[in-house]
Amino acid sequence: MPAPEMMHAIRVHAYGNSEKMHYENVLMPKIEADEVLIKVSATAFNPLDHLIRMGVVQETFPHKLPYIPNVEVSGTITEIGKGVKNLKVGESVFALLNILSNGAAAEYVATKAEYVAVAPKKIKLPEVAAMPVGALTAWQALFDHGQLESGQRVLIAGAAGGVGTLAVQLAKWKGAHVIGTASEASFPMLKEIGIDELIDYNQEMVEERIEDKLDLIFNLSPEGSNEVSNWLHLLREGGTLVSITSPADGKVAKELNVNVVHMNVQQSGEQLAHIAKLVDEGVLKPVIAEKVKLKDLPELHHRAEVGTVRGKVLITVGE
Ligand SMILES: NC(=O)c1ccc[n+]([C@@H]2O[C@H](COP(=O)([O-])OP(=O)(O)OC[C@H]3O[C@@H](n4cnc5c(N)ncnc54)[C@H](OP(=O)(O)O)[C@@H]3O)[C@@H](O)[C@H]2O)c1
Known part of the structure; x- marks a missing residue:
């Protein structure tokens, strides 16, 4: 039997401080019929990410440990489920992921196709991850x-x-x-x-x-x-x-x-498509304060704990 495919990811192994986050080799996600697999170009940090990791919002956002954090993604589709009609392998896309599923702090992420839209072309693909x-x-x-x-x-x-x-x-x-x-x-x-x-x-x-x-x-x-x-x-x-x-x-x-x-934000591939159009028309652009690499995400969480993260931080995954 061929060895299962592995990928690099950050996983949170226990609620608490950022020392419980590890950059490691994990199994690649598998997709359902209504999902797509995205090779992650970038993801981005949100204040809620570190509250979830600390375990202070466990009742609202119950995660099965260990979990892969991060809800924003831009990247390229590498596989589509049987029931997915509106997206193609090779397309550059972006999405807001389900917060309770494994996230985009990884080389690949699986998500429902309905959350996904084709990425705008006017800005670089990694930067698109700062928007969903x-x-x-x-x-x-x-x-x-x-x-x-x-x-x-x-x-x-x-x-x-x-x-x-x-x-x-x-x-x-x-x-x-x-x-x-x-x-x-x-x-x-x-x-x-x-x-x-x-x-x-x-x-x-x-x-x-x-x-x-x-x-x-x-x-x-x-x-x-x-x-x-x-x-x-x-x-x-x-x-x-x-x-x-x-x-x-x-x-x-x-x-x-x-x-x-x-209100709480809801996923919508349809609204992201409107947003992509506005980016391509030059109406909208992400304001990115800082860029870090995936393996440095625990350090970013540590900075969030001590209150020194300011503005939107992009986390680049692809080279
Ligand atoms: N419910 C939802 O669906 C939902 C969705 C997204 C975000 N959120 C929440 O919304 C909040 C903002 O998210 P974000 O991603 O924009 O956070 P962010 O990027 O960390 O930005 C927070 C901003 O708040 C400003 N700020 C700090 N104290 C302030 C004050 N007393 N009055 C006005 N502004 C103040 C800071 O401005 P300066 O840099 O100028 O000091 C900072 O830029 C977070 O609490 C996040 O968890 C909720």
């Missing part, structure tokens, strides 16, 4: 839940990170007036991607800076529910606050006649 979480989260928050329209005013609280920088660009593309909170060090980058107004969260209170009513607030900041709820009166009647971190108070929202949504 941020672009899908921003798309769903601004457009599916927030119903953002041209000419509306939107506050993006936490504009400088992996999600925020894509939210700013998508909101500008829609024709909105975009106000963001960030630290001063992020201001030049945010101006470059077209933000209209900036609030330094270290120096100013959002409530004190916003004078005209907002149509939408997209909160991805680490502020607690009390602070986020304080922003509800900044919305016009019928306006919406969408949060992907702390939820706002529903009772206060009802009194003010505004809407609150607390």
